[in-house]
Amino acid sequence: MAEALGMIECMSFPAILEAADVMLKLATVQFISIEKTGGGCVTVLVSGELRAVKDAIELGVQAAEKVGEVLSLHVIDNAHPALFEHMKQSTSRL
Numbered sequence: 001m002a003e004a005l006g007m008i009e010c011m012s013f014p015a016i017l018e019a020a021d022v023m024l025k026l027a028t029v030q031f032i033s034i035e036k037t038g039g040g041c042v043t044v045l046v047s048g049e050l051r052a053v054k055d056a057i058e059l060g061v062q063a064a065e066k067v068g069e070v071l072s073l074h075v076i077d078n079a080h081p082a083l084f085e086h087m088k089q090s091t092s093r094l
Helices: 013-026 050-065 081-089
Strands: 004-010 030-038 041-048 070-076
Touching: 004 013, 004 050, 004 081, 013 030, 013 041, 013 050, 030 081, 041 050, 050 070
Parallel strands: none
Antiparallel strands: 004 041, 004 070, 030 041
């Protein structure tokens, strides 16, 4: 089954941790990573079935906005397997 890739980018580490915690508790998604994306921005990435990833992103954004600023979010449906390989090998992880 094709997996979706979801991401939320925030301006603070506490906000992204809050988002990740809620996403993993309330949606059936797999944690990929939390990564520094530059300029104080931090991104959380999750994967799973498209509906679950969309739900996770929605819940995560709501949680993050209570703590800090959400800069962007995105969901890629049917992400290419090479993207997941790249995420596993990324050296910019926290």
